[in-house]
Amino acid sequence: MPTQAVIEAVGVGKSFGTFQALSDINLSVGVGEIVTLLGPSGCGKTTLMRLIAGFDTPSVGTISIDGRDCANQPPERRPVNMVFQRYALFPHLDVFDNVAFGLRVRGIPAAEVRARVERMLAIVQLESLAGRGITELSGGQSQRVALARALVNEPKVLLLDEPLAALDLKIRQHMLIEMKRIHAATGATFVYVTHDQDEAMVLSDRVVLMEKGRIVQVAPPREMYSRPASLFAAKFLGETNLFEAIVDKESVESGTARAGFAEFTAAGARFEGFGKGDRVIVSIRPEAFAFSAGPEPAQSVAVTVEESVFMGSRSFYTVRVQNGERVRVQIQNSQARKLPDVGDAATLYWSAEDVIFLRPS
Known part of the structure; x- marks a missing residue:
């Protein structure tokens, strides 16, 4: 368990009518960690991420972010940002303005906006493409713009919902290394959702393996691979x-x-x-x-x-x-x-x- 937690889920459950999507979720995510929610389709990993983001509310239990119970906080009031599988970039804006959008909405002074956007574009290695249109970018470049737009707001937690699923294998492998580099440069906390075990192994500090709405094991990738706690874990990982x-x-x-x-x-x-x-x-x-x-x-x-x-x-x-x-x-x-x-x-x-x-x- 991390010594300093930025996310704490205690006894969390979520039901939709008679369907129990999550049961007895207890999880701590440490400051600066990359934690991956891993499991097959329908295991509850995206539902858990939506609860953290504030798009849904738990049926039971509590979720705290940065030490505050966020039960009554709408998504826009939570110290989190989210990158989706479809990046939702603004096609009428160039790369710089896409990244700057959230800062401008918050009324940040223009000089600070420019400084923060330029720094973030340097981190994701897109400073030379600042004036380029979104439709002119490759899949990997679009992914980095989406990351920069989320991280420039300096969220406590960045939520990533299968963000590489639309990319081909070589670009996906390259982007995993890029994301580790970007994480190291920003020090942000990443919570990453995937059903791809290779992504989880490469990227994570810890993996949260889920099955049928429950957490079945939490461990660093090497430990989970070499010491699976259950038959399900042994068969799912490799x-x-x-x-x-x-x-x-x-x-x-x-x-x-x-x-x-x-x-x-x-x-x-x-x-x-x-x-x-x-x-x-x-x-x-x-x-x-x-x-x-x-x-x-x-x-x-x-x-x-x-x-x-x-x-x-x-x-x-x-x-x-x-x-x-x-x-x-x-x-x-x-x-x-x-x-x-x-x-x-x-x-x-x-x-x-x-x-x-x-x-x-």
Whole structure:
């Protein structure tokens, strides 16, 4: 939990008639953080953002921004600005005047408007395009104008609702890096909504994973990927192999579960909460596996390679174990070693640090 929170949601719920869109939302967002609300369509992430923005009101619970309960504050009175998927730029105004619009509405003196707009255009690297018309901009340039227009008002919080969804892949990847740079330059607090896990991994200080109107896990991206708290989290974030198993050994340091074709030992906190005889789902990411060229390691299994897909720096394999179960494997390619071909017999191994026990859903 952040030490200094700019947003505090406590016991928040939202219903639309008989439909419960959000339930028991408790979330703190720290000053200067980039927090991403992540989840599939319909999970409630946009509804939560609308509650923070003031476009809707909670059915229960409270939302505070900068230490003040904002229950009775309309959107225009809240210290937040929002960037939408469609940027809503004014086509009859040039770049400078689009960015300056909010300041002028507030009656800011002309000299200060010019200074603040020029500074913001420099931050988003559009100072040379200040006089250009909006219709003459690329998608990425339009996105930066929308960011500049929101940030020039110096909001406590910038809300971003899937702002990159309309851009193609290369521009989207570039804009993620740009947004991190702009965030670092302004020190603003970003709350970002997306269903794209790659965006969340690249951009976020913390990810808020949501399912069916509830928060299921809050963690930094690396922790959430390597230590998912639930089967839903393991499946939603990236690719993983899942095996049904039963715990047959346990100690203070580790636990072992037997699946149909091998034993899987998990170390430390990765097996906490499970005891002998419990049914578990074993989760191992494809990149956690490796092919052994020497004696069989402690955790290993004999496999046959069924499929190999070369993708430059990586290769993806589908291998089959004796009982017919298939395993997905991702290997970093290297000219220094030979990897198996389709039809080859091989030994697949893994370590206890890469094994996670999860409860069946």
